[in-house]
Amino acid sequence: MAAPSATLTPVLIHLLRGASDLASVAATHAKLLKAGVAYTAxxxxHLLAAYCRCGATGVARYLFDGMRGRDVVSWTTLMSGYAAAGRPSDALSLLRAMASSGVRPNAVTLSTAATGCARLADAGLGRQVHARAEVAGCARDAVVATAFVDMYGKAGAVEDARAVFDGMPAPARNVVSWGAMMSAYAQNALGNEAIHLFAELRTKFNNVSPNHFMLSSVLSACAGVARLGIGKCIHGAVFRLGYDGDDVVAVAVVDMYSKCGCYGHSRKVFDRIQRPSVIPYTSIIVAAAKYGLWRCAITLFNEMNDRGVQPNYVTLLGVMHACNHSGLVDTGLHLLRSMQSKYGIAPTPSHYTCAVDMLGRAGRLKEAFELANEAQVEGNDAAMMWNSLLSACRTHKRVDLATMAGQRMSEFNQDVAGGLVVMSNAFVSAGQTDNAAAVWSSMRRRGIRKDPGCSWIEVKDIPYVFYAGGISCAGARADEMLMLLDELEVKMRQKGYKGRLGSARVSDVEEDGGEGNEVMVGVHSEILALGFGLLVVPKGMTIRVMKNLRMCCDCHEAFKLISGIVEREFVVRDLNSLQIKDQLSEFQFGEHGKVDHHQHSHHHMKNSLSDDEEHGMNEDGTGSQTGKGKKGFAWHRMKWTDSMVKLLITAVSYTGEDPGADLGGW
DNA sequence: TTAGGGTTAG
Known part of the structure; x- marks a missing residue:
């Protein structure tokens, strides 16, 4: 019998490397056994790696357990296999077992472990792995350090990510390291920092050329903070660098335009995608739904089905959202009831919340309560769902049910302040101002505060951020702005406007020292941003105002009136709380040093109750820290074209017509 | 020669 190992083994190993399915790996394994060389290290x-590559971690583990000479590669291979199979905990257990077996981890092992911690979003565990990398002397290895940048970013520890990035020797930072850092910012709602880093790379380190990963991350950053100007520049770079054919980049561009209020651009980019998968479809469907183009959203959904693209739960949520805002209540309900059987997707708490909101909006409160009770929803999702019902009760003036919804909500609610604001708004709508004021004074007594609302507007690529009652952001043009708002208020009154812009009362400011039942009201930040926009955005250009919370009904009305008076088109982007899991976020724009609300003094005025989230803003600037960067949003057009009016006639309601019906105006 | 880094949709 010829000695096989000298000639046969390389051939078999070559076969193993090419094998991607379990059957061919097993067949080659059998040949190695037959040749008697399967047990060499x-x-x-090679066998371990092959089994891991085709996802057979169970077989790999069995093989591993029977191995005699396990070296660092064996351990790392199995770890990597677990990580790839979505079992990061098992990968990390292996790291511990490896330590007790006396095999020392190397750079490859530790970067794999870091990736596992990233998947777990566990900064504590990640820090331990980081410490080991320091001990092993490989913490500054480009790949290892980049893995830690990513790990800290995914675990929400952006500052640690930046520290690792800064600790890397400049030549070691390559396109992946830069991209990972930008992504860390983008994923943590620090879009402006990501943009800033991108600019720094372009100006100081011209030898690193952006790739599709980096472009996607920066586009996502632009989307998150609605920086249309920069977003357009990046889109230009996408073309120049030849990444316009990349689907992932294309989705990021679609998303960026839709979040910057340019549905038309979004649609053009989407239409150029050759064979859109579920992700681009979902992106554009959600964009259409949020832009009030429900007919488009549903047409796209049907088109997607016709092309055999399977929707996922996000897609269905987007379609339900479109139904919700177009009054297609029964269509939406049917979708909820049939999604399991038709698409094999189980409804999530978000789907139930959307359906409950839909019924509540339509005034079908009994059904809404039944559905809410039927849905097995817990925690923050439940709070969100009951919250939306509470708002519906308020809209339909059903205080009896509101109390019940409020109680159910408080069982789950972590955002005590938000819940109480909605509660008090429900009382206001029902004319029970005494009860509403009691809620407010109770909040004050208990020291419960709400996050500050802010609005911003991008002028020549720079965001100008306004907080309620504060005009310092307008700089030298502040007085001019107030005069303009006063003039507008006069004209609005002639058209029957009964609310107040508030600008005239800025000088009447009183500190919040009052006792009793008065409630503080500030000048709403979106009005200030709009006033500034009217001064600085050239005539003929759409003014886009962004807000971190939900716009109130009064401001909505005011924007529409002003749009008619000045004959300009406005678009407002605000938060759609129904879509988010995280609590409201603060937006920070430290980059330009324009606003830092921690130093900003808020001015309050005494007034009667109204529908505004900004009453309860905190004077000391303590607010909740942001979670992940994904936020729900909705666009509201304030000037209607003829086709829009036609659409309205057929629609019961549409995005933004009555924001108060949604979540109590905050 | 077996093992390592990032991106898109609510």
Missing amino acids: SSSN
Whole structure:
């Protein structure tokens, strides 16, 4: 019998490397056994890797457990296999077992472990792995350090990510390291920092050329903070660098335009995608739904089905959202009831919340309560769902049910302040101002405060951020702005406007020292941003105002009136709380040093109750820290074209017509 | 020669 190992083994190993399915790996394994070389260290590691590559971690583990000479590659291979199979905990257990077996981890092992911690979003565990990398002397290895940048970013520890990035020797930072850092910012709602880093790379380190990963991350950053100007520049770079054919980049561009209020651009980019998968479809469907183009959203959904693209739960949520805002209540309900059987997707708490909101909006409160009770929803999702019902009760003036919804909500609610604001708004709508004021004074007594609302507007690529009652952001043009708002208020009154812009009362400011039942009201930040926009955005250009919370009904009305008076088109982007899991976020724009609300003094005025989230803003600037960067939003057009009016006639309601019906105006 | 880094949709 010829000695096989000298000639046969390389051939078999070559076969193993090319094998991607379990059957061919097993067949080659059998041949190695037959040749009697399956147990050499090298063959075993190849076999391990092959089994891991085709997802057979169970077989790999069995093989691993029977191996005699396990080296660092064996351990790392199995770890990597677990990580790839979505079992990061098992990967990290292996790291511990490896330590007790006396095999020392190397750079490859530790970067794999870091990726596992990233998947777990566990900064504590990640820090331990980081410490080991320091001990092993490989913490500054480009790949290892980049893995830590990503890990800290995914675990929400952006400052640690930046520290690792800064600790890397400049030549070691490559396109992946830069991209990972930008992504860390983008994923943590620090879009402006990501943009800033991108600019720094372009100006100081011209030898690193952006790739599709980096472009996607920066586009996502632009989307998150609605920086249309920069977003357009990046889109230009996408073309120049030849990434316009990349689907992932294209989705990021679609998303960026839709979040910057340019549905038309979004649609053009989407239409150029050759064979859109579920992700681009979902992106554009959600964009259409949020833009009030429900007919488009549903047409796209049907088109997607016709092309055999399977929707996922996000897609269905987007379609339900479109139904919700177009009054297609029964269509939406049917979708909820049939999604399991038709698409094999189980409804999530978000789907129930959307359906409950839909019924509540339509005034079908009994059904809404039944559905809410039927849905097995817990925690923050439940709070969100009951919250939306509470708002519906308020809209339909059903205080009896509101109390019940409020109680159910408080069982789950972590955002005590938000819940109480909605509660008090429900009382206001029902004319029970005494009860509403009691809620407010109770909040004050208990020291419960709400996050400050802010609005911003991008002028020549720079965001100008306004907080309620504060005009310092307008700089030298503040007085001019107030005069303009006063003039507008006069004209609005002639058209029957009964609310107040508030600008005239800025000088009447009183500090919040009052006792009793008065409630503080500030000048709403979106009005200030709009006033500034009217001064600085050239005539003929759409003014886009962004807000971190939900716009109130009064401001909505005011924007529409002003749009008619000045004959300009406005678009407002605000928060759609129904879509988010995280609590409201603060937006920070430290980059330009324009606003830092921690130093900003808020001015309050005494007034009667109204529908505004900004009453309860905190004077000391303590607010909740942001979670992940994904926020729900909705666009509201304030000037209607003829086709829009026609659409309205057929629609019961549409995005933004009555924001108060949604979540109590905050 | 077996093992390592990032991106898109609510």
